[in-house]
């Protein structure tokens with residue numbers, strides 16, 4: 001018998017500025033927060049329901065709610081992996097269970113998970129999809145030296161050229177969110193390295209992965225919408241050079257760790273990424289960044305207001321979470 005108690009809260013956080021990608025724009029971050037209480041300790045987890053993967057706030061809430069009985073009776077994190085599919089709902093519960101275990105045992109998550117001791121992490125900072133001129137202007141005031149440009153249609157090469165001209169000091173990740181025009185790809189991939197691009201993320205729809213064949217190229221190609229869990233890695237390794245691991249896709253830190261190790265074993269690069277969300281979502285990912293080649297964890301920078309004890313960002317670097325936040 002356990003004395004665990006589960007609370008689920010939907011949180012809407014206004015953004016500092018509209019965030020646009022190839023699929024559309026948004027002005028608020030909608031997340032689900034899970035709080036687990038047991039023996040005077042509290043564990044937190046958070047997730048982002050994502051329509052691209054068939055998730056809504058209602059469906060993810062219902063999936064978490066369906067686990068209430070098992071969770072409150074003491075379901076373990078390992079059992080959770082067998083009882084729930086990957087995705088946002090499991091992410092919130094898995095992360096809350098890690099945090100709760102850290103709080104009840106007095107051992108930080110990074111040690112429980114066998115991760116390297118946390119250090120500040122350089123993160124990409126996103127320049128939202130806009131005209132080439134507007135993206136160049138935004139890039140001038142974007143912190144850090146690793147910028148992530150959203151692409152999505154005609155003028156993509158001009159967008160990259162304009163931002164490179166505005167910020168020649170910055171390394172660029174370009175993320176098309178499946179929206180790159182196939183006709184534009186040869187020119188972009190040819191010019192990319194000379195324009196400061198270090199990674200091209202999910203150029204085409206996941207359903208068109210067959211068209212990609214992994215081959216040596218000056219700029220690596222990274223799967224995002226095509227990459228969910230460790231079971232995808234074998235196929236992806238034949239087509240992509242790297243994967244963007246996000247806890248909302250893997251269904252939490254437990255499977256994210258497995259996915260990072262699987263990608264490494266297949267010789268792939270790994271970026272740890274995020275959805276539009278605050279510091280509770282970022283914290284486990286910041287810890288995992290110690291095993292990754294790159295991090296794209298700028299979610300809290302987009303929120304008008306973050307949680308208490310939120311992560312500290314400075315010049316494109318994020319400090320590890322304190323125990324008061326998570327882990």
Ligand SMILES: CC(C)C[C@H](N)C(=O)N[C@H](CCOc1cc(O)cc2c1C(=O)N[C@@H]2C)C(=O)O
Pocket residue numbers: 019021023024026030048049050051126148175177224244273274275276277296297298299300302
């Ligand atoms: C917080 C940054 C803006 C996020 C990160 N750098 C990033 O680029 N992540 C995206 C995922 C974009 O997230 C989206 C897109 C969308 O159309 C709708 C949503 C979200 C999201 O987080 N919440 C809503 C559902 C990436 O790597 O592709």
Ligand SMILES: [Mg+2]
Pocket residue numbers: 175177201202224225244
């Ligand atoms: Mg992406």
